[in-house]
Amino acid sequence: MATTGTALETRRLTPADAPDLAALAARLGSSETSVQWVRFLSRPDAVGIAAVVDGAIVGYAAGEVRGGFGLPAPAAWIEAFGIDLSWRGHGVGRTLLGDLLGSFRTAGAAHVYTVVPVHDRSLVPFFRQAGLRDEPLACLGCDL
Ligand SMILES: CC(C)(COP(=O)(O)OP(=O)(O)OC[C@H]1O[C@@H](n2cnc3c(N)ncnc32)[C@H](O)[C@@H]1OP(=O)(O)O)[C@@H](O)C(=O)NCCC(=O)NCCS
Structure with missing residues (x-):
């Protein structure tokens, strides 16, 4: 459980973080495996930030x-x-997003996009509160 006054740090993610990331993602209902995280974080254009408390992501x-x-x-x-x-609810998301956007700017980006399930009640309001807005793009898909 989170305790007030505990120091929050951020740092760049590395492929060595993949097992911890897969475990955390699974707790959040996401399906990325450790192997997928290693592949993603090994890409030259990948940007990943960790929020760390007492050594734990x-x-x-x-x-x-x-x-x-x-x-x-x-x-x-x-x-x-x-x-x-x-x-x-402790500002971790706000801190992480600020660091991520800063890293994107440093990497040369002038605009940021994301794709979120339309009825998501957590990421949608969070990103809107941070200033992201609907974009004039259609998200299309079908089964393969
Ligand atoms: C959305 C999420 C990132 C927010 O993280 P957090 O650390 O709780 O957010 P913060 O405490 O930094 O809040 C930042 C701001 O967003 C707002 N916010 C956060 N969650 C919100 C929600 N569910 N509804 C409305 N506003 C919200 C806060 O009120 C705060 O506003 P303020 O700056 O005016 O005070 C977090 O709830 C989360 O991880 N959700 C699940 C995401 C997920 O499923 N990921 C796996 C697939 S990629």
Whole structure:
């Protein structure tokens, strides 16, 4: 359980964090495996930030700067974002997002996107509160 006054630190994620990230993601209902995290964090354009308390990862934020989608310039994409249940509501998400956006800017991005389930009641209000807005893009898909 979170306790007030405990020092929160942030640092870059590395492939060595993959087992802890997979365990935390699983607790949040996400399916990324350790192998997938290693692959993702080994990509040259990947940006990943950890929120750490007493040496343990309590939150992660990850994405990349990439071109494509017919956009006029490379843009940042937030692909994974989660805070351990017992650490929510303490500003960890705000701190992580600030660090992630700063890293994206440093990597040359001038705009950030993310894709969130329309009815998600946690990430949608969080990102809106942080200033992200609906984009004029359609998210399309089908079964394969
Ligand atoms: C959304 C989430 C990242 C917020 O993290 P958090 O550390 O609790 O957020 P913070 O305490 O930093 O809150 C920052 C701001 O967002 C707001 N906020 C956070 N969660 C919110 C929610 N569910 N509804 C409305 N506002 C919310 C806070 O009120 C706060 O606003 P303020 O700056 O005006 O005070 C966290 O709830 C989470 O991890 N959700 C699950 C995500 C998930 O499923 N990830 C796996 C798939 S990628």
